[in-house]
Amino acid sequence: MVVPLLASVNGARSAADGPAVPVSPADLAGSALTAVAAGAGEVLVHPRTPCGRESLSPRVVGPVLEELRGAGVGVPLAVSASIAAEPDPAGRLERVRSWTVLPDRAVVDFAEPGAEELARVLLGRGVAVDAVVPLGGPAGPDPMARFLAWPVREPGRVRLVAELASADPALVAGLRGLPPVAVVLFGREAAAWPVLRLAVRCGTGLRIGVGDVLHLPDGRPARSNAELVAVARVVVREAAAAATAGSR
Template identity: 75%
Template sequence: MNGHGGWGGSAPVLQVVLNGSRGAAEGGAVPMSPQDLAESAVAAVAAGAGEVLVHPRTPCGRESLSPRVVGPLLEEMRGAGVRVPLSVPAGVDAEPDPEGRRERVRSWTVLPDRAQVRFAEPGAGRLGQALLARGVAVDAVVPLGGGAGPEPLARFLEWAAPDHGRVRLVAELAEADPALVAGLRWLPPVPVLLYGRDAAAWPVLRLAARCGAGARIGVGDVLHLPDGQAARSNAELVAAARDLRGDGAAATATAASRC
């Protein structure tokens, strides 16, 4: 693997997921309004995040792919000074219908730098093509372990992406099992980012560091620091992740060989 966020290439990216599926009831560390999300992104980038993943939501809290929701949020974040790549998910939670997702993507007036496409969901390949046609890079999300089964990874392998340079494999690991990652070495030469949720978040981040892969952290995935204390912000989680990763020093061929 090579490229930004992959093995044996440039320093692996650390992406912050600002909100995910979290709501206000899950604590004050979860930013809710566009202004809060922008402020959280600025602080997380200052702490060391190299990318930002944000889930656009309507005022009532529902995830949305509407240009009236996505565009203003991206403009708010860029206007606040966020200069790293911005990513949004393009999934079932925001729009259940596969054709509806493609139509939403085609209607965007303000474009993110990247968008997540979950290959466990129907229509992933065509959605990925629609994003690439608009100039939006694709993060192909594939679950590994935990009973996920081989189908999502097989769909990604069958997907004839026209430009591997704008595609990244984002593997959601149910646990920090090196065997789950070892098989990724035989995939097409695209960058790789690894992440886990809740109890798996920190062990998977450590595994990503050992492998020299990209990683993800933020309140969208985990609400606690490695020592079990409640995180006060995305920036605090990013700072802890940087400490665990050794500031990206694991992105070497030697590190990858230990994975």
Template identity: 80%
Template sequence: MNLRGLRGLRGPAPVTAPVSVSVSVSVSVSLNGGRSAADGGAVPVSPPDVVESALGAVAAGAVEVLVHPRTPCGRESLSPRVVGPLLEAVRGAGVSVPLSVPAGIGAEPDPAGRLERVRSWTVLPDRAVVHFAEPGAEELAEALLARGVAVDAVVPLGGKDAGAGAEPGALARFLAWPVRDPARIRLAVELTVADPALVAGLRWLPPVPLLLFGREAAAWPVLRLAARCGAGARTGVGDVLHLPDGRPARSNAELVAAALEAVGAQSAATAGSR
């Protein structure tokens, strides 16, 4: 879908501020993100810890799991020797919800190297996260789709395109990228502030599902905004280490339970204001 085709398109849903929703909002979990064991005991790093954390998060209500595979020394990796065994371990433990992995510069700085790694995977995730602020995002997304892996196209809004090697205009790049199979593409918008106007500006996007998430101080306000808009939401220690009341989270399961409670409260408040 290119920029000239935007006029007259309907987005994932007509999003204004505020929005009354009557559907339940799904919550996915980012198990570890770019964090390490130094960030606290709630961060799962080793495969056994990842498996245990995934099981707990799903039992608490998470409908998808995002995990950053790591080598034994703790480095993020896209190697099939790291990604494959971790996915098999999580699925083998009984986690039946969709599994996602990131395919970004945190694991492989070179765009050509990311393509090579993705094409060499022997065990495939259900989804992969592609940051459209990073070089080579379009080619990487195409390669994943060609392998049957759905794509979360991440676009940062409300601040500068973040990350080493990031390129400006991530949303424009996504809009210029042809969306040939909307059923296998989701727009994942990272908001630095819970500004309803930013979400309202997405109403002319191609008709793909929408996920909203924030990090650290923005995490809980953005989650509540997602509930107001009827978009998908995300939590987990990969995004935030504290509960809404400021207490340190003891696990991903605790964050998911708190997120679902916050979503329910926000949805009820929004419905009551109609």
């Protein structure tokens, strides 16, 4: 299964992180449009209240999705469903059940409590699930064990999104024995670009954007999500060309 490049357009960041971070629904829509024009095939947003707090309220999630779709963002849209938006596991379920406008996908962190039930509720509502599992960091092996123990009955609607602490091939060696689900690899900050290159070599899905990294591979500050996506496309082409040359 071919997974397009996923643009994480705001993540846990705020306006205090710099001008490249879109905050308002209109800014998110504009940033998403330019990221798609640069080559992103999917968009991930963290919906926020006017005061900047992440939220899963239908009064927040719905207008953000409507703004993006109304602006012409025609690729699949994902939202984050994490404890940052709703700390109480039962509260997250209640929020998701009350959504009136649905995203195409939702990101569920399997290092957080209640992930399995949240993922089931999302699938029941017709929302595909990106199951985030951190690898190589302080979370340890439990999130992966929880994902593997979770009865994934709809592999076409579930992806494993592995967050790598570093571009260590040993971290992904065990992914070969996973259930038949698509895999996306990504890293944050200093790990973002090395992990993206590793993902190209592994043939998995890719993720990049202001939500994950604020700098280009050469250390310069990124001006926008579109610039990050455009540079990622160059990195992908160069890595593919190098692999082709190496196989001759």
